[in-house]
Every structure is written in structure tokens, then in C-alpha cells.
Amino acid sequence: MPKKLRVESYNEAVDALLKKADELGVYAIGRIQDSRGRSLSVNNGRLERIDTGSSVGIGVQVFTPEGHTGFVSSDQVTPESCRNLVETAARLARSASAFGTETNRAVFEIESNGKQTIATDFKTLDETSYDEQVKTLLGANEQARGYGNGLSVRSGHGISDPHWRIVRSDGTDISFDTPHASVGMSITAPASGGKPATASASVSGPDSRVLLDEIFQERLDLRTRKAANLAQRLVNAPQIKGGSYKLVIDYALAKGLAHEAFGHASETDGMETSILGKEGIMRVGEKMAAEFVTITDGPVLGDYAYQPVSANGMPRQTVEILKDGVLRAGLADLFSAGKAGVPISGAERIESYRNLPLPRMTNIRITVQDPVKFETRFELVTPEELRETLLANGLLKEGEPALYLAGYKGGQVNPKDGDFVFNCAAIYDLSQPDLPLYQPAIFSGKVLAALHSILGGLGPLHLDAMGHCGKGGQSVPSSGGAHSFVVVDRNENVTIGGAS
Numbered sequence: 001m002p003k004k005l006r007v008e009s010y011n012e013a014v015d016a017l018l019k020k021a022d023e024l025g026v027y028a029i030g031r032i033q034d035s036r037g038r039s040l041s042v043n044n045g046r047l048e049r050i051d052t053g054s055s056v057g058i059g060v061q062v063f064t065p066e067g068h069t070g071f072v073s074s075d076q077v078t079p080e081s082c083r084n085l086v087e088t089a090a091r092l093a094r095s096a097s098a099f100g101t102e103t104n105r106a107v108f109e110i111e112s113n114g115k116q117t118i119a120t121d122f123k124t125l126d127e128t129s130y131d132e133q134v135k136t137l138l139g140a141n142e143q144a145r146g147y148g149n150g151l152s153v154r155s156g157h158g159i160s161d162p163h164w165r166i167v168r169s170d171g172t173d174i175s176f177d178t179p180h181a182s183v184g185m186s187i188t189a190p191a192s193g194g195k196p197a198t199a200s201a202s203v204s205g206p207d208s209r210v211l212l213d214e215i216f217q218e219r220l221d222l223r224t225r226k227a228a229n230l231a232q233r234l235v236n237a238p239q240i241k242g243g244s245y246k247l248v249i250d251y252a253l254a255k256g257l258a259h260e261a262f263g264h265a266s267e268t269d270g271m272e273t274s275i276l277g278k279e280g281i282m283r284v285g286e287k288m289a290a291e292f293v294t295i296t297d298g299p300v301l302g303d304y305a306y307q308p309v310s311a312n313g314m315p316r317q318t319v320e321i322l323k324d325g326v327l328r329a330g331l332a333d334l335f336s337a338g339k340a341g342v343p344i345s346g347a348e349r350i351e352s353y354r355n356l357p358l359p360r361m362t363n364i365r366i367t368v369q370d371p372v373k374f375e376t377r378f379e380l381v382t383p384e385e386l387r388e389t390l391l392a393n394g395l396l397k398e399g400e401p402a403l404y405l406a407g408y409k410g411g412q413v414n415p416k417d418g419d420f421v422f423n424c425a426a427i428y429d430l431s432q433p434d435l436p437l438y439q440p441a442i443f444s445g446k447v448l449a450a451l452h453s454i455l456g457g458l459g460p461l462h463l464d465a466m467g468h469c470g471k472g473g474q475s476v477p478s479s480g481g482a483h484s485f486v487v488v489d490r491n492e493n494v495t496i497g498g499a500s
Helices: 011-024 079-099 130-145 214-234 251-266 268-273 383-392 447-452
Strands: 027-043 046-063 069-074 115-118 152-168 173-177 180-189 197-205 246-250 293-298 319-323 363-368 402-406 411-414 419-423 426-429 442-446 454-462 467-471 474-488 494-496
Touching: 011 027, 011 046, 011 079, 011 152, 027 079, 027 130, 046 079, 046 130, 069 079, 130 152, 130 180, 130 214, 180 214, 197 214, 246 251, 251 268, 251 293, 251 319, 251 363, 251 411, 251 419, 251 447, 251 474, 363 454, 383 402, 383 454, 419 447, 442 447, 447 454
Parallel strands: 115 173, 246 402, 363 474
Antiparallel strands: 027 046, 027 152, 046 069, 152 173, 152 180, 180 197, 246 474, 293 319, 293 363, 402 426, 411 419, 419 442, 442 494, 454 474, 467 474
């Protein structure tokens, strides 16, 4: 059954906050965070680091009737501290009017969401055995080192159990939790005539099951075996010749494309400088991709980036940003949605009670209509089987210049121009029956060119490509994916770096 949330114990502080706001004639939003976490690191069989921590605090944002705002925070969640925070925030808000700051009265136009508790039934940190975590992570590290000669393996495991409570002057009082956990392996193969090469594997989910449950253990082991083999083969792999090719990308790289190259551009607080905006208004209704491509963002229960409620106490909506190739909606927060010309979608997230909300992604994914059926488990797919399936379904011709880009190692994008630069983990030449392996290379280009060039997808959806997303000095969990593989036609505006 759902757990009792720790933030539900702060009723007296909440009452004091709301009463003081009413006395001062301001509208208040209080954001309480009670977070606990534990992380472990094992390096080549040695328990290297153990971190266990907790934090509690509250951020208070107030609005004057004119729409000026002030924000303060504290690690003391008591009636007295909350009254003081409201007084300080109110002074800041009223002093802002003297400087001609921009006003926003959107908070006065929303309806109350009442009192709710949205709690998961995943394990808390108190229910998780520290000794079992250490023993299992050490065992996984030892097992990974056995997948080759001289492998160096660093293993990491982290669990975070944040509980949140958002209260507003309109009677909204919502408590929820956003548990997330992961296990990762970084495997480095020694140089033997070449240079050392590193590959990685990870799994993610809501709690310690990512490390202790047999289903996750098997998944991680399959991914670790694959990464160990790849690292050893990359040591002597040559560089690919740079240029434009037909590309096949796996779901992790497709998530990177959706997240970095399109998701950030759809966040409405940046519409004045986004490729998806024109004079600050989102270009809703315009074609942005092939007509069978859809990009969706929204919370998924049990996912690494799960968040059911926004940092302003509004339900987090699942948004079809792009539907059948046409731009339909934005990731819109309370304060920038109106200016961008789109409805509020509850997209506000914060890293900590110390931060102000920003529109952010949760789980973002690319889907295509009528993907090719491809039932082989993703971890067991070989480049050979992938090539055969592409040929059999008309997505590749014999001898056609085409590359399979495996894995995602980060990237960045310029939302104004739609330029993206990503790194993959490995490259296979699909034009050759023996599928030669090449070193990772830069995958770059224009996001709209890439989206218009999508030809199709293969396999079921995978939504566990996890990471962390930075914006405005804040870092929050992110996740997403696509079909097992996405095929992108050759386009001169999408290139692979490499040897000249």
C-alpha cells in the first residue's frame, strides 16, 4: 500500500505560512522537501565511497496583487520560520515594484487542486538493507571484471527518496514522492597496441530493486557483458570517415535527440530564442518532422524521472509536443505559458526547495507510426541481426552507405538555431556484410533536418534511457527513449565527424 509521506507532519508550519500570507495580503506558494539518499561506489573490487544524507527545507514564493514576486528559503520548517519567510518574501516582492520589474498575475487565475496525497508504494530507504546493497554491488563489480582480461570496472549505485509538499493560498495542498534509483558500470579495456577504451551499462528504476531484484540484475548483466565486449573491441578500432550517411540510432541516442534537440526548444520560458518560437509565440500548427513522427513527454510511474505534480502544485500532464509531424503543444509552466500562446501543462520542476521552478522534461520519447516488428530483446540484438532486419524491410539496400550509431554519451544543443552535437558510444558500418566497428564520433546537425529525415522505427518502446538534465543552475533526473531503433535518412544537414 502507498507509504505515509514524511512531509505530512508539517501541518503547523503550513498553517502558519498561509495565515501570515493572508494577513499581509499576498498570495503564497510553499514548497517543502524532505529528501533522503544513499550512494555507493566500488572500484575494482574495493568499496571506495559511501554517502548517506538527508535534507529538509522549504521555499516560499509570494505574489503581490499587482503580480510582483519575492522568494526566500530556509532549512527550518517551523511555524516561526515560515512566518518570517513570508514576511521577508513579501518585502522583496513589494520592493521589486520600485525597479520596474515585470509582473505576472497568472497565479491568481488558476483553480485550487484541493488537498491530495499521491504516494507510491516503492521501498523507502529505511526499508533497504545497506549490507545487502554493499554485498550485491561488490559481487556485480567482480562479475563484470571477469568479462575480459585486465578490465578496470567502476560500479555505482544510488537511491534517492524525496518527499514533497506544495501548498498555495487558494487551498491547494498536495504531497507526493519522487523516488528514483540506478546502478551503473563503467568498464575500461587496457590498451594493447591501441588506446584504452571505455564503455558503460546501467539500469534505473524507483528503488533498491534496480540492484537487488533478479529481473534488474539479469538486465544489468546482459548490458554489462555487451559493454565489456565493446570496450575491448574499441581498443583497436579505426576512425570512421566523416560525412553524411543514412543512420540507424538506438533508443538511448534517440532519447538524446528528443531531449536535447527538441525538448529543450519546447520549454516555454525560452520561446523568444527557440527555433520553435516566432516573436515569443510557439509555432503551433507548423510541420516540424516527418508526418508519422510523434514526440511525447510526461511522467511514467516507476521511472527514474517520475514526477506526478508540478513544483507549483498542478498536475503534470502528458503532452504530445509533436503529433504526426506537427507541433501541437509546449512544456509550459504557469508563468510563461500565456506569453508563449499555449495552455499550462504543469511542467515546472525544481532540484531543491532552494530553487525557483522552471519548465522541464520528465520522460520524453520519440514514436513512429507502424514500426517494424522486432521481437529480439534489445540487449541481445547483434549488429548482424539488425542489418538483416533492415534489409528485409526495405530500410536498407545492399551496399548503401549507412551507419549504426550505438549508445549515447551526452551532447548539447543551441535551441535558437536548432543545432545539435551528440556523442555516440560506437559505430558499425552497415554497408559491409562483416559490419566493421569504428571509434565513437560526433553526431551533429540541424534538429528539424533530422526529424524530417526519419524513415521509421524498429521494435517496441524502451523508456529507461536515464540521465540528469541541467538548466538554470539546477539538475534534475531525466529519462526517455524510443523504439529499439530509429532510422534516419541521409541528409546533408546531419553529419558524422571522423577522419577526413
